[in-house]
Amino acid sequence: MSTRRNLVIASVALNVFLAGALAGGAVWIRSGKPGQGYSLEAAGSRLPHQERVLFRKALRDVRRESRQVILDGQQARREAADLLRQPVLDTTALSAALERARNADITVRTRLEQRIVEFATAGSAADRAVLADGLARRAGPPPTAEPKKSP
Numbered sequence: 559m560s561t562r563r564n565l566v567i568a569s570v571a572l573n574v575f576l577a578g579a580l581a582g583g584a585v586w587i588r589s590g591k592p593g594q595g596y597s598l599e600a601a602g603s604r605l606p607h608q609e610r611v612l613f614r615k616a617l618r619d620v621r622r623e624s625r626q627v628i629l630d631g632q633q634a635r636r637e638a639a640d641l642l643r644q645p646v647l648d649t650t651a652l653s654a655a656l657e658r659a660r661n662a663d664i665t666v667r668t669r670l671e672q673r674i675v676e677f678a679t680a681g682s683a684a685d686r687a688v689l690a691d692g693l694a695r696r697a698g699p700p701p702t703a704e705p706k707k708s709p
Contacts, residue, residue, distance in 0.1 A: 598670050601692030609685050613677055620673045624666045631662025 602613040621628065638655040641648055678686050 631659045634658035
């Protein structure tokens with residue numbers, strides 16, 4: 559009887575775990591935010607199939623061409639993390655590492671944006687409207703004007 563009871567308890571625990579994992583996965587998928595990559599890439603997610611394929615290929619090409627810059631940025635972030643772990647903080651070295659990481663990010667972002675400009679220039683007005691809607695959607699709602707505080 560003890561073995562059967564242990565099996566039932568283990569089965570219930572496993573089922574509760576699996577139900578939680580399924581519910582969590584459903585929420586994660588429905589939120590649509592994780593795994594969508596850069597908002598620039600997500601902006602093209604509603605393009606017609608052929609244009610979407612070309613758009614993603616263009617962005618993938620930029621990332622491939624920028625591989626060394628991306629690796630340099632990652633290395634700079636690792637160096638910054640290592641510096642933060644040191645017993646005595648070298649603020650100059652930390653600032654320099656963070657600046658290298660930031661510059662790498664800006665370089666890659668600039669290249670991606672330029673490729674999007676080139677893609678949009680060659681595309682139709684309808685495709686540009688889809689990209690605009692995607693960028694606006696990813697930017698979130700416009701900020702509301704704060705009411706003026708009375709003196």
